[in-house]
Amino acid sequence: MTRFNRRAPWSRPYGAADISIDLGTANTLVYIRGRGIVLNEPSVVAVREIAGGKQEVVAVGLEAKALVGKTPHSITTVRPIKEGVIADYDLAKEMLEHFINRSRRPWQLAKPSIVVTLPHGVTEIEKRAVEEAGYSIGAKKILLIKEPIAAAIGAGLPVLEPIGSMLVDIGGGTTEVAVLSLAGIVYCHSVRVGGDAMDEKIIEMVKRKHRLYIGEQTAEKVKIALGERLVGRHNLPRAGQGARFGLRPSENRGGHLGGSCGGDCRPPARRRQRH
Helix, strand or coil: CCCCCCCCHHHCCCCCCCEEEEECCCEEEEEECCCEEEEEEECCEEEEECHHHCEEEEEECHHHHCCCCCCCCCEEEECCEECCEECCHHHHHHHHHHHHHHHCCCCCCCCCEEEEEECCCCCHHHHHHHHHHHHHCCCCEEEEEEHHHHHHHHHCCCCCCCCCEEEEEECCCCEEEEEEECCEEEEEEEECCCHHHHHHHHHHHHHHHHCCCCCHHHHHHHHHHHHHHHHHHHCCCCCCCCCCCCCCCCCCCCHHHHCCCCCCCHHHHHHHHHC
16 A cells, blocks of 8 residues: 655645745735745735724735835725734734635645744844744744745755855844844844835935935835845845855945944944954
């Protein structure tokens, strides 16, 4: 008699696949074992105020992002994730449930095991909020992993070897500078400033210099276009490629950025140099 592998999908068609979630301030990614990344959508929820002070979810993800800056007074767009952690528990739960239901096969009835990434240095209360949100949507087990480790593995850095690998992870709400070796974090510093702060500064600059108001989506497009232009001009590695290079510290290079949103990002690098 043929003996089936218990991990094979045909041997347990109603089983639950392991799920990994990158719960970001700007975007949420869902990865399912054997299928890869199945969802990559903005961490945005559109809600409508109803009777009794309650909120009704109107749209989630891409549909909600399309409504940013275009909604009537009765509908508001909310980011339930702020600075890499849950800021609105109820809306974060609704968003996660929506994303997971869209990602799973309709015949998978068993409870999945879920891995969730979190910024380095989050508090126990913030960790508990993520765990409670995961269990409330039907997770069998919740595993929390630090974002620098997950980012290093995804970038292909030799995190298991006895050599130092430096990682700078710039997200929507946080920026982390980490040095990893032997599957552990040797040094890490996290500041709650990221791509969203850059968008805000672009909006302020355009308003101040050109007396023109632009929205978040336009500011994000400007930021991406400027970044792509710098990558092409200076032949820099693109996201996920990684590189080996050396830099000579210079205060003048970061002066312009430091005067706007980069001021909070410079101390980690200086502190690492003194170590």
